Amino acid sequence: MGSRLTVLSGPSGVGKGTVVAAVRRRHPEVWVSVSVTTRKPRPGEVDGVEYHFVDGDVFAHLAKAGDLLEHANFAGNSYGTPRAPLIERLAAGTPCLLEIELQGARQVRASQPDARFVFLVAPSWDELVRRLVGRDTEAPAVVERRLARARVELEAEAEFDEVVVNDTVDATADRLVAFMFEG
Ligand code: ADP
Ligand code: 5GP
Numbered sequence: 001m002g003s004r005l006t007v008l009s010g011p012s013g014v015g016k017g018t019v020v021a022a023v024r025r026r027h028p029e030v031w032v033s034v035s036v037t038t039r040k041p042r043p044g045e046v047d048g049v050e051y052h053f054v055d056g057d058v059f060a061h062l063a064k065a066g067d068l069l070e071h072a073n074f075a076g077n078s079y080g081t082p083r084a085p086l087i088e089r090l091a092a093g094t095p096c097l098l099e100i101e102l103q104g105a106r107q108v109r110a111s112q113p114d115a116r117f118v119f120l121v122a123p124s125w126d127e128l129v130r131r132l133v134g135r136d137t138e139a140p141a142v143v144e145r146r147l148a149r150a151r152v153e154l155e156a157e158a159e160f161d162e163v164v165v166n167d168t169v170d171a172t173a174d175r176l177v178a179f180m181f182e183g
Contacts, residue, residue: 001163004090005112006180009105010120011150012075013132015166016099017050019120021179023097024121030180031089032097036062039077043135052082072106072150075145079104095180100155106159118179119160123167 010016023032033130038059042164047053055060059078064166069087071080081098098108108115128150132143139177157163162179166172 004093005086005096005098005108006176007100007105007108007115007117007175008120008165009100009102009117009160010139010151011122011128011153012146013128013135013150014120014122015131015169015172016120017167018046018169019172019176020097022169023176026177027095027181028096029095031094033081033086033101034097035081036068036071037077037079037081039079069111070104071105072101072107074101074103075142080109085091097180101149101155106174109159115161116179117160118162118164118176119157119164120172121154121157122163123165 008020013014014062017100020032023174024032034048035051035056037052038054038056041047041051041053045053053134059080062082063080067083068080071078073079079101081100083136084100086096098104100108105117109117109183111139122131122159129147132146134137137147164175164179
C-alpha cells in the first residue's frame, strides 16, 4: 500500500466530512485525526468526536507549545492537528487520514514528505454553493467568507497528488480508498 498518511483537502461544503465517514464505514481501521478548533460546535457536534472545541487562549497555548503538527486560520477560526496522536498512529503503522484546509496541507507537506495529498472538488461551482448553502450550518456572511476561501483553494488544485470529483458519495469514497490503499 501507499504512504500511511493521506491528507484530504477541498473547499468548504464539497463533502469532505461526508466522504471521510463513508471511507471509515468501508475501512474502520483508518484513523481519522480529531482537530482542535476555536469554532463553536454545530448542532449535533460532540466535543472530542468531530473536533476538540477550545477557546482562543487554549489554542494559542497548544500552538506555542509545539503540540500542533500544523495550524491555520480559516474564515475567522483557528484549526490545528494535534501532533502526538498522529505520530503515534503512524509509528504503529496505522493508515491515517487528515481532513484539513490548504494552508495546513502545505505545512504537512513540509514536515511529512511521504504524505500523499488529495483535493476534493465538486462537479461544478454551482453545486458547491448548493451543498454549502444547503447544509445550513453557517450564517450568510460566513458562507460568503467560505466561498471566498474556496476560490483561493481551487487555484491550488495542481499542488495535490490527486484531484477527485465528489459526484456521488459512494463512488468518491471508493476512489479515495483506492488512492489510500493502492495508489
Ligand atoms: P465539508 O466537510 O467538505 O465542508 P460536508 O461533508 O459537510 O462538506 O458536505 C456538505 C453538504 O453536501 C452536506 O449537506 C452533505 O450532505 C452534502 N454532500 C456531500 N457529498 C455529497 C454528494 N456527493 N452529493 C450531494 N451532496 C453531498
Ligand atoms: P469546518 O468549520 O467546516 O468544520 O472546517 C473548516 C475548514 O477547516 C475545512 O476546510 C476543514 O478541512 C479545515 N480543518 C479542519 N481541521 C483542520 C485542522 O486541523 N487544520 C487545518 N489547517 N484545517 C482544518
